[in-house]
Each structure stands twice: as structure tokens, then as C-alpha cells.
Amino acid sequence: xxxxxxxxxxxxxxxxxxxxxxxxxxxxxxxxxxxxxxxxxxxxxxxxxxxxxxxxxxxxxxxxxxxxxxxxxxxxxxxxxxxxxxxxxxxxxxxxxxxxxxxxxxxxxxxxxxxxxxxxxxxxxxxxxxxxxxxxxxxxxxxxxxxxxxxxxxxxxxxxxxxxxxxxxxxxxxxxxxxxxxxxxxxxxxxxxxxxxxxxxxxxxxxxxxxxxxxxxxxxxxxxxxxxxxxxxxxxxxxxxxxxxxxxxxxxxxxxxxxxxxxxxxxxxxxxxxxxxxxxxxxxxxxxxxxxxxxxxxxxxxxxxxxxxxxxxxxxxxxxxxxxxxxxxxxxxxxxxxxxxxxxxxxxxxxxxxxxxxxxxxxxxxxxxxxxxxxxxxxxxxxxxxxxxxxxxxxxxxxxxxxxxxxxxxxxxxxxxxxxxxxxxxxxxxxxxxxxxxxxxxxxxxxxxxxxxxxxxxxxxxxxxxxxxxxxxxxxxxxxxxxxxxxxxxxxxxxxxxxxxxxxxxxxxxxxxxxxxxxxxxxxxxxxxxxxxxxxxxxxxxxxxxxxxxxxxxxxxxxxxxxxxxxxxxxxxxxxxxxxxxxxxxxxxx
Amino acid sequence: xxxxxxxxxxxxxxxxxxxxxxxxxxxxxxxxxxxxxxxxxxxxxxxxxxxxxxxxxxxxxxxxxxxxxxxxxxxxxxxxxxxxxxxxxxxxxxxxxxxxxxxxxxxxxxxxxxxxxxxxxxxxxxxxxxxxxxxxxxxxxxxxxxxxxxxxxxxxxxxxxxxxxxxxxxxxxxxxxxxxxxxxxxxxxxxxxxxxxxxxxxxxxxxxxxxxxxxxxxxxxxxxxxxxxxxxxxxxxxxxxxxxxxxxxxx
Numbered sequence: 001x002x003x004x005x006x007x008x009x010x011x012x013x014x015x016x017x018x019x020x021x022x023x024x025x026x027x028x029x030x031x032x033x034x035x036x037x038x039x040x041x042x043x044x045x046x047x048x049x050x051x052x053x054x055x056x057x058x059x060x061x062x063x064x065x066x067x068x069x070x071x072x073x074x075x076x077x078x079x080x081x082x083x084x085x086x087x088x089x090x091x092x093x094x095x096x097x098x099x100x101x102x103x104x105x106x107x108x109x110x111x112x113x114x115x116x117x118x119x120x121x122x123x124x125x126x127x128x129x130x131x132x133x134x135x136x137x138x139x140x141x142x143x144x145x146x147x148x149x150x151x152x153x154x155x156x157x158x159x160x161x162x163x164x165x166x167x168x169x170x171x172x173x174x175x176x177x178x179x180x181x182x183x184x185x186x187x188x189x190x191x192x193x194x195x196x197x198x199x200x201x202x203x204x205x206x207x208x209x210x211x212x213x214x215x216x217x218x219x220x221x222x223x224x225x226x227x228x229x230x231x232x233x234x235x236x237x238x239x240x241x242x243x244x245x246x247x248x249x250x251x252x253x254x255x256x257x258x259x260x261x262x263x264x265x266x267x268x269x270x271x272x273x274x275x276x277x278x279x280x281x282x283x284x285x286x287x288x289x290x291x292x293x294x295x296x297x298x299x300x301x302x303x304x305x306x307x308x309x310x311x312x313x314x315x316x317x318x319x320x321x322x323x324x325x326x327x328x329x330x331x332x333x334x335x336x337x338x339x340x341x342x343x344x345x346x347x348x349x350x351x352x353x354x355x356x357x358x359x360x361x362x363x364x365x366x367x368x369x370x371x372x373x374x375x376x377x378x379x380x381x382x383x384x385x386x387x388x389x390x391x392x393x394x395x396x397x398x399x400x401x402x403x404x405x406x407x408x409x410x411x412x413x414x415x416x417x418x419x420x421x422x423x424x425x426x427x428x429x430x431x432x433x434x435x436x437x438x439x440x441x442x443x444x445x446x447x448x449x450x451x452x453x454x455x456x457x458x459x460x461x462x463x464x465x466x467x468x469x470x471x472x473x474x475x476x477x478x479x480x481x482x483x484x485x486x487x488x489x490x491x492x493x494x495x496x497x498x499x500x501x502x503x504x505x506x507x508x509x510x511x512x513x514x515x516x517x518x519x520x521x522x523x524x525x526x527x528x529x530x531x532x533x534x535x536x537x538x539x540x541x542x543x544x545x546x547x548x549x550x551x552x553x554x555x556x557x558x559x560x561x562x563x564x565x566x567x568x569x570x571x572x573x574x575x576x577x578x579x580x581x582x583x584x585x586x587x588x589x590x
Numbered sequence: 591x592x593x594x595x596x597x598x599x600x601x602x603x604x605x606x607x608x609x610x611x612x613x614x615x616x617x618x619x620x621x622x623x624x625x626x627x628x629x630x631x632x633x634x635x636x637x638x639x640x641x642x643x644x645x646x647x648x649x650x651x652x653x654x655x656x657x658x659x660x661x662x663x664x665x666x667x668x669x670x671x672x673x674x675x676x677x678x679x680x681x682x683x684x685x686x687x688x689x690x691x692x693x694x695x696x697x698x699x700x701x702x703x704x705x706x707x708x709x710x711x712x713x714x715x716x717x718x719x720x721x722x723x724x725x726x727x728x729x730x731x732x733x734x735x736x737x738x739x740x741x742x743x744x745x746x747x748x749x750x751x752x753x754x755x756x757x758x759x760x761x762x763x764x765x766x767x768x769x770x771x772x773x774x775x776x777x778x779x780x781x782x783x784x785x786x787x788x789x790x791x792x793x794x795x796x797x798x799x800x801x802x803x804x805x806x807x808x809x810x811x812x813x814x815x816x817x818x819x820x821x822x823x824x825x826x827x828x829x830x831x832x833x834x835x836x837x838x839x840x841x
Binding site: 028029030032033034038039040044045046047048049050051052053055056057058063066074078081083086088090091093094095098099100105109112113116117123132135136137138139143146147150151153156157158159160161162163164165166169170171172177178186189190193197199202203211217222223543544545 | 658685694695699709710763769782784787789804822835839
């Protein structure tokens with residue numbers, strides 16, 4: 001067995017770049033875990049549990065660095081644990097619920113026994129405290145109290161009780177020497193009563209001690225953050241605020257968001273509420289270093305709402321309209337810009353238009369677009385609970401099919417077709433979000449239709465612009481620094497699609513579009529804020545509790561924003577429904 | 591598929607034995623039904639009862655399923671049949687199927703350096719403390735419960751309740767940022783005392799089955815045999831685990 005196991009060795013599965021091999025590595029860990037348990041328990045008649053503990057620790061000690069994909073391994077085992085816990089505890093509960101001989105006085109015995117077990121646990125921990133506090137890494141009184149309180153009964157107890165109960169049934173079934181009465185008595189008192197008590201104790205510890213453990217942990221002062229820890233967290237918050245402000249500047253730099261109202265954004269995005277002039281100056285400096293040569297977005301709207309700082313700081317702050325010369329003239333960045341501009345304008349006319357090449361380029365471009373929509377979804381730019389991502393991704397299927405036949409890009413028309421198909425689903429979703437059919441209002445519903453159309457167009461334009469940029473910088477030839485005719489053709493087709501989407505947005509009332517854009521910007525900024533703390537928590541720089549405080553706050557802000565976005569109908573009646581909805585007719589499927 | 595589990599009928603608590611051929615395919619249904627219940631439970635807990643441990647919710651779900659399959663349904667309902675099949679499943683199969691998957695990740699997640707540093711403490715928590723706890727629990731059960739349990743069955747019962755489960759507390763400690771030393775003690779004690787509880791369970795359940803006087807079940811484990819069994823189970827298990835762990839990595 002061990003010889004066979006050696007073939008599963010992690011050391012030799014060293015092709016880190018092969019996804020299949022990474023999966024095989026994970027499979028090898030599960031095979032070894034189960035085989036170690038089986039070999040120890042059944043073949044060697046030793047303890048399978050101790051075998052699995054030592055197997056796991058040895059694998060961690062020597063094999064952690066050999067695992068090609070740590071996340072895959074961890075996620076796989078985490079899901080396995082979730083599935084097994086679900087089945088085991090449901091099974092334990094099912095056996096407990098179907099135990100026929102547990103009633104009346106048994107419940108009283110269960111509660112007395114539970115109390116005694118808690119007491120015994122305290123007695124045990126404190127009886128050994130004089131020893132355990134002096135050996136190993138030591139132990140404090142508070143830790144001993146929590147250890148006594150937190151010693152829950154769970155999976156192992158349920159599994160062993162199931163084992164004993166099943167064995168009693170099996171033993172009494174297979175015996176021909178015992179009478180029916182004896183068999184029934186054995187089953188009632190040795191299997192059913194015992195399982196009833198173990199199941200009850202497990203349940204009570206999980207329900208009574210589990211939820212209160214957090215309170216005990218806090219009362220014992222074991223999780224009280226120190227002043228220095230609070231300072232570290234406040235620094236994280238400052239960095240997050242700075243990042244969100246920088247992202248806001250970047251969004252303002254995009255033409256489609258250039259006229260977004262800062263007061264509306266500030267209302268929904270809490271990290272932007274306390275922005276000072278100094279914060280803005282720092283963000284502007286970063287923006288300029290990241291986007292050399294680019295004109296600074298118009299900040300007049302923003303400057304009206306930011307908090308002032310004292311005179312000395314104002315003097316030190318960088319002018320918001322004058323880009324930093326030092327940053328702008330940084331040679332490497334400038335050469336990159338020139339290279340980008342050359343790619344934009346230089347066409348290699350020596351290359352003949354090859355239809356097969358154009359088809360291939362279109363396919364690549366559509367793949368980039370698909371990835372871009374996925375990115376928007378994971379970044380929270382696209383709301384996954386709606387028809388927009390569905391219609392945009394489905395539109396690429398149609399575009400793929402058309403591209404295979406040699407037809408030009410037509411995903412905007414396809415997205416419109418799918419948007420119309422999913423419209424009913426959107427209405428139902430809207431009714432659900434606003435609290436049912438009776439709470440739904442015509443004005444809200446109509447605004448929701450406009451909102452969906454504008455958001456779809458915005459996502460579509462963003463995806464195309466990013467895809468074109470990526471297509472030019474990552475998929476064209478590096479050596480010639482120019483575009484082939486096939487590449488240029490695809491880029492032109494994309495621009496044509498973008499102009500159709502632009503026309504669609506322009507068809508709507510400017511005030512409505514402005515409102516939708518502001519909400520869209522808020523959504524992006526809030527997701528960015530949440531993402532910052534998620535990353536800190538995932539990397540272990542923040543505890544889950546610290547991160548959760550911020551994450552739940554942003555989650556609430558996002559939900560409020562979404563609801564408000566769907567209920568926005570200010571000024572609806574003044575302008576008239578038919579005027580506002582007229583834009584929809586102009587973007588009907590082509 | 592045959593299953594052998596006594597279920598009381600509704601009329602008068604009379605024991606009825608189900609020994610009939612049932613559709614073997616039904617066996618697949620229960621695990622996915624459990625996971626489906628788990629998904630629903632997770633949704634409710636995460637939004638409305640954040641303090642309730644997931645496993646406790648699953649136990650409640652299971653209790654409702656078990657109770658309703660016993661009292662409210664009759665006949666060849668696929669769900670009820672599947673539940674009955676799983677209720678009567680062989681105990682060893684349960685242990686072999688569930689424990690490796692549940693324990694490997696906890697063992698793997700352990701901080702190896704701290705495990706080495708606190709090994710003496712963890713051994714003290716796991717072996718003498720579990721044995722002492724098993725004894726105290728057995729005494730309580732022996733004098734409290736009126737079921738006529740022998741002391742060996744009480745010791746088996748004590749061993750079963752000697753195992754602690756860190757899942758709910760471990761999640762909580764990670765969430766709240768408890769000190770590493772406490773996390774190591776709780777997780778390490780739990781892992782090792784799962785092993786020691788299993789060892790004591792094996793020894794005392796052999797004695798208990800021997801008392802029942804059924805041929806082929808149990809063994810009269812004396813003190814010497816008990817010690818030998820204890821060392822074989824614990825050290826043998828550790829060696830097998832080390833061998834497989836090293837085999838996976840290097841051999």
C-alpha cells in the first residue's frame with residue numbers, strides 16, 4: 001500500500017503550470033488521507049484518527065511548499081468538509097429523531113448529564129492546569145476558562161455513537177442465541193438510549209455553548225484589540241479612502257463619467273464623505289504619476305464639497321490643475337505613451353486584408369470581451385443579480401457564431417435582442433426588490449427599464465474600450481509596433497459598436513442618464529472599498545472580525561444604493577412618461 | 591439493499607422490522623437531500639440567526655427528517671426509504687467515509703511549529719485528561735442513569751463524550767482574532783483527543799460487547815491487554831500516519 005502511495009508523491013508532480021497536474025496533486029492528498037485511515041483502522045488495527053492527524057501534519061510540514069496550487073487544495077478540502085459535516089450531522093439528527101426509546105424522563109437525565117459534563121470539563125482543565133501552565137507554550141487562567149467552556153462535542157461523538165448503535169443492532173441481529181426480549185432490551189437501553197443522550201449532549205453544546213462562546217471570549221479579554229492594533233486598522237482605513245478617491249478621479253477621467261455629481265456620490269459612498277483638500281492633492285499626485293501625459297479630469301464639482309484644511313497645508317498642497325512636471329517627464333512612462341499612440345495611428349498597409357486572419361482576430365477579440373465582462377462581474381461593476389450580464393454574455397455567443405461565418409462584430413444588436421427577452425424577468429425582480437407586487441409603482445418600473453438600458457450600454461462601452469486597449473497592447477506584434485489590417489478592421493468594428501451604444505445613451509433624457517451614471521459610479525466605488533478589506537483579510541493582515549465590520553457596512557450601503565436606484569423617479573411626472581421612454585424606441589433591436 | 595433498523599410503528603410503539611428489498615438507487619438521495627437542507631440552513635443562519643452553529647442547524651434538520659420519516663410517512667416514498675437506508679448503515683462504513691475527510695483539513699491547517707512546541711501540553715490534554723474525563727463521565731452515568739448500564743458501557747459512553755469538536759469555536763476564534771496559543775490548544779487538543787477517545791472507545795466497547803455474550807463480538811480486555819492495545823492503537827496509528835504523510839511527500 002505504501003509502495004503504491006509512493007507513486008502519488010507530491011515531489012514528482014512538479015508541473016506547476018499544468019492545471020490537470022494540480023488537480024491530480026489534490027486527488028493524491030485525498031487518496032492518501034483515506035488510505036491512511038483505512039490501513040491504520042482496518043489492516044493494522046491501529047487508530048485511524050491518530051493516523052490521519054499525523055498524516056495531515058506531516059503533509060503540511062514537508063509537502064506544503066510542494067503543492068502547486070494551495071488555494072485549490074484548501075478549497076477542495078474545505079468543500080469536502082462542508083459536504084461531510086452536512087451529511088454526518090443530518091444523519092446524526094435523523095437517527096436521533098427516529099430513536100424510538102427516548103422520551104419523558106430521558107430528557108431530564110439529558111439535561112442533568114449535560115450540566116455535569118460542563119462541570120467535569122472545568123474540573124478536568126483546572127485539575128491539569130498546574131501542569132499545562134508550566135509545560136509547552138504555557139497557558140493563562142483566562143485561556144483555561146475558555147478552553148473549559150469551549151470544549152464542544154460534535155462530529156466525533158456523533159460518529160462514535162452512530163458506530164456503537166449500529167454495532168449493537170448488528171450484533172443482536174446476527175445472534176441466534178438471544179431471545180427477542182433480550183434483543184429488544186439491548187437495543188433500547190444500549191443503543192437507542194445511549195445515542196439519544198450523546199446526540200442530545202452534542203446538540204445542547206452546539207446550541208447553548210457554541211453561540212455564547214464569542215461573548216465569553218470577549219468577556220475574558222482574549223480578543224480585545226490593543227491601541228497599536230487600532231492604529232494599524234485606522235491606517236488601513238486611510239489607505240482605503242485614498243484608493244477610493246483615486247478610483248473616483250480615474251472614473252472622472254473617463255468621458256462618460258466626467259459630469260457625475262460628487263454630492264450624490266458622497267451621499268452613498270461613505271469613504272468619500274470626509275475628503276479634505278489634502279487628500280485630494282495626494283490623490284491627484286498619484287493620478288498624475290499613474291496617467292502621465294493625460295489631462296486631469298475636471299474637479300470643479302468635487303472641490304465645492306471637500307472639507308478645507310488650514311492655510312499652511314493648503315500652501316503645501318499641489319495645485320489641482322497643474323500636473324506635476326517631474327512625474328510627467330519620467331522617460332519610461334512617456335515612451336510607453338508614445339508607443340501606445342503609435343499603435344493607435346500606425347497601420348501596416350503592406351499587410352493584405354486576409355479574411356481568415358480577420359476571422360481569427362474577431363474570435364480573439366470576442367474572447368477578450370468575454371473575459372472583460374467576467375472581470376466587471378467579479379469587480380462588482382456589473383450587478384450579477386439582473387439580466388444585464390446575461391444579455392451581454394449571451395450576445396457574445398451570437399457574435400461568435402456570426403464571426404465564424406465571416407460576418408463583422410454585431411454584439412450590440414444581439415445584446416439588445418436578449419435585453420428585450422429578459423425584460424419580463426427584470427420586472428419580476430424589480431417587484432421582488434421593492435417588496436412585492438403591491439409596492440410596485442409604474443414610475444419606478446419605467447425608470448428601472450431606462451436604468452437597465454443605460455447600464456447595459458455603459459458596461460458594453462467599457463468592455464469594448466478595455467478590450468480594444470488590451471487587443472492593441474497585448475495581442476498585436478511587439479517587434480513592429482504596428483497594427484495589421486485585420487487587427488485594424490476588428491478595432492474599427494468595435495468602435496462602430498461603441499458608437500451605437502453611445503447613440504443609445506444619448507437618446508435618453510440627460511438627467512436620467514446622469515442619475516444612473518452617478519449610481520453606477522457609487523456601485524463601483526463601494527465594491528472597490530469592500531474589495532480592499534477582503535484582500536487584507538484574505539492575506540491575513542486583518543482578522544475576519546475587523547474586516548467584517550467594514551464589509552457589512554459596505555454591504556448595507558450597496559443594498560441601500562440598489563434599492564434607491566430602483567425607486568428613483570424624481571421629476572418623472574414633470575417631464576412626462578412618454579418623453580422619457582421615447583429613448584427606448586430608438587435603441588430597439590436592430 | 592437490506593437494512594436492519596428497528597422502527598416503532600404509530601400504533602402503540604410496537605417494534606416493526608423492515609427487512610425488505612428496496613431500490614438501491616434511493617441510497618444516493620439522502621446525501622444530496624442533506625446538502626440541500628444545508629444550503630437552506632446556511633441561508634437562514636447567515637441572515638437571521640448568525641450565532642447558531644451550522645452543524646447544530648443540520649442536527650435539527652436531521653432530527654426533523656428522522657422524526658417525520660418515522661411518524662408521518664409510510665410506504666415506498668423515495669426520501670423516506672433513503673433516510674431509512676442511511677439510518678441503518680454500517681457504523682464502520684460511517685467512520686471510514688466521514689472521519690478522514692473531516693479530520694485531514696484540520697490536521698493540515700495546524701501550525702507545525704506550534705504543534706511541536708506545545709506537543710507535551712497537547713498530549714496531556716489528550717490522553718490523561720481524556721481518560722480522567724472518561725472515568726468521571728462514566729461514574730456520573732453509572733450512578734445517574736437508570737438504564738442498567740454496566741461500567742464498561744459507561745466507560746464507552748464516557749469515551750464517546752470525551753472527544754471535543756473545535757469547528758464552531760475555531761471559526762469563532764478566527765473571526766474574533768483569538769491568540770495563537772489558545773487556537774493551538776483548542777485545535778490541537780481536539781485533534782489528539784479525537785484519537786485518544788477513539789482508542790478508549792475501542793478498548794471499552796470490546797469489553798462491553800464481550801459482556802453481551804454474543805459470539806464473534808467483543809473481547810475480554812484485561813489490564814495488560816488494555817495497555818498493549820492502547821499503545822498499539824495510538825503509536826501504531828501515529829506511525830501509519832507518519833508513513834503515509836512521508837510517502838505522499840517524498841518516497
